[in-house]
Amino acid sequence: MERGPAPALRRLRIRLVPVSLCAAALSVFALAGAPAGSGAPAGSPTRAPAIAGQPAGAPTNLPHFSDNRPHAELAAAIADAMTDEELLAQTLMFGWAGLDPSPLVTSWVAERSLGSIKVFGWNTDNTQKVAESVTLLQKKAAEGRFGIPLFVATDQEGGWIRHIKGRTSETPGNLAIGASGVPADAWYSGYYISRELAALGINLNFAPTVDLYTDYESTVIGPRSFGEDPESAGILGASFMAGSREAGVLTTAKHFPGHGDTGSDSHGKLPVIDIDKKTFAERELVPFRRMIQAGVPAIMSGHLSFPRITPNGEPATFSKKLLTALLREELKFTGLIITDDIMMNGATSWAGSVSKAVQLALEAGNDIVESSTTPGFYDALWVNNIERMKRSEAFRSRVRDAAYRIIRAKLDYFKSGSAVPIFPDLDNIDERIPDPEGxxxxxxxxARSVTVVRNESLPLQADPTKKMLIASSFPEFLSAGRTRYPDANVSGINGQLFRMARASDTVIVSLASESEVPFVRDLQWSGANIVIVSLLSPVLLDRVPWAKNAIAVYSYAPDSFRAAFASIAGDFEPRGIMPLKDVQ
Structure with a gap:
């Protein structure tokens, strides 16, 4: 007898959405089990698809990225022709300081054949400048011996984590998607976010986050998660991936094997997640299994310790048991494994040095080692690992295998016909960002994510005989409120709030951080009707159990503010479902 869908999947399927959205969401399920890229099959034409923006022609004495050969064969030929320096450089991904690429990172690409670059938030106030930077570095890469394009990565998760700023869309984010419960919302979020990245020449997104929101006090993952249900996180993550793929951008499931059950941040120290093997298998690994089944092209390893899973509690980044035995051999993942920033204390404190961290990461099974900074040309990170390649055939073989996997992935991607153009259209950035359809x-x-947590007197109609106060630390929230209630007074969340609340009949107040809790808590004695709007983590609503009216919107995005006030005013009936089971 055929079984019905799992409870989490059942809940996701029954939500009412436009037919066009539902149809798009179904594409993710068709992808289940598909390989990340299969290269040129037997009997296929010998001419490879054109690589957008790459100059034609190649040296005849060396294999070249533009050669018309089966991908596996060409990747092996290039890897075999590389020097030790070229092999190691292909496994490295560097960021740089400032808006313009530094001469140092430019030299790494031009002279060392660096394999990948990472665009961080400090590079991105000007989206035009981002596209120009990508163009410059891709041109340097194309001039290399083998003409191998760069993977250009960033963190554009949506919501709270938005490294590419400037004119890009401010989106509700993953927890809002979890509250809507609609796979199509994840699909289109991935799609529109990726269309903006594609306009800039960014081809690899370190998203989605499929960590679970199991530690309610965590400020590291929190609203970056789709929620605490493993199946829902996997379904929504796979949908986000499919939408991104449609826009031509590669995605990365993170942070393997799961960052959700800790309040510690690996930027500062190594988080320890003390869970047993059963919980680990039945909770943390579930979203990653589903992402692998759906063909996710990359997974990011986390600087996370699981002392009851690995014998000595080393970070997953350095664990051959977790990355090779589990991820590669047991879970059958064939894509790229990429480290989180190797400069984080969660990695270097264990390894003892950045140089050692790079070595351990590669030996454990990572293919790409990410660094937020650009090391010097003769930094120990480079010199020590080149020397190790010359001393240890096993280490050199591991680096060569990683470089081969990267080159093969690039061939599969850039010659697919659907990749982001290597050189972005610099004359068309403003027309594409923000995405007009998004x-x-x-x-x-x-609007679909708005969740009514408590309700005694909602909706609220404007009443000229009553005094209303709108309070927030966000000017955009105050502006959205005044648009809906033009006669309302406004206040920040500070020492004046209680006095102004006592002179009001109704107070609509946002709650966004722990530091605001004392001011909001005092409002219970103001005598006013209080409506609390939770803006990021709804967990803070547990700090104000006396509040009889509370909604959650999960985001700082201006669209979320507008949706909040539209729901409070009764423009629509909120249907969001709290993605954290114990928040009431």
């Missing part, structure tokens, strides 16, 4: 979608997602 604007209406993200507002509708914000």
């Amino acid at each position: 604007k209406q979608f993200f507002l509708s997602l914000a």
Whole structure:
């Protein structure tokens, strides 16, 4: 007898959404089990698809990225022709300081054949400048001996984590998607976010986060998660991936094997997640299994210790048991394994040095080692690992295997016909960012995510005989409130709030951080009707159990503010479902 869908999947399927959205969401399920890229099959034409933006022609004495050969064969030929320095450089991904690429990172690409670059938030106030930087570095890469393009990565998860700023869309984010419960919302979030990245020449996104929101006090993952249900996180993550793929951008499931059950941040120290093997297998690994089944092209390893899973509690980044035995051999993942920033204390404190951290990461099974900074040309990170390649055939073989996997992935991607162009169209950035079609979608997602947590007197109609106060630390929240209630007074969340609340009949107040809790808590004695709008983590609503009216919107995005006030005013009936089971 055929079994029905799992409870989490059942809940996701029954939500009412436009037919067009549902149809798009179904594409993710068709991808289940598909390989990340299979290269040129037997009997296929010998001419490879054109690589957008790459100059034609190649040296005849060396294999070249533009050669028309089966991908596996060409990747092996290039890897075999590389020097030790070229092999190691292919496994490295560097960021740089400032808006313009530094001469140092440019030299790494031009002279050392660096394999990948990472665009961070400090590089991105000007989206035009981002596209120009990508163009410059890709041109340097194309001039290399083998003409191998760069993977250009960033963290554009949506919501709270938005490294590419400037004109890019501010979106409700993953926890809002979890509250909507609609796979199509994840699909279109991935799609529109990725269309903006593609306009800039960014081809690899370190998203989605499929860590679970199991530690309610965590400020590291929190609203970056789709929620605490493993199956839902996997379904929504796979949908985000499929939408991104449609826009031509590669995705990365993170942070393997799961960062959700800790309040510690690996930027500062090594988080320890003390869970047993059963919980680990039945909770943490579930979203990653589903992402692998759906063909995710990359997984990010986390600087996370699981002392009851690995014998000595080393970070997953350095664990051959977790990355090779579990991820590669047991879970059958064939894509790229990429480290989180190797400069984080969670990695270097264990390894003792950045140089050693790079060595351990590669030996454990990572293919790409990410660094937020650009090391010097003769930094120990480089010199020590080149020397190790010359001394240890096993280490050299591991680096060569990683470089081969990267080159093969690049061939599969850049010659697929659907990749992000290597050189972005610099004359068309403003027309594509923010995405003109995404604007209406993200507002509708914000509305679908609004969750009524408590309700005694909602909706609220404007009443000229009553005094209303709107309070927030966000000017955009105050502006959205005044648009809906023009006669309302406004206040920050500070020492004046209680006095102004006592002179009001109704107070609509946002709650976004632990530091605001004391000011909001005092409002219970103001005598006013209080409506609390939770803006990021709804866990803070547990700090104000006396509040009889509370909604959650999970985001700082202006669209979420507008959706909040539209729901408070009764424009629509909120249907979001709290993605954290114990928040009431």
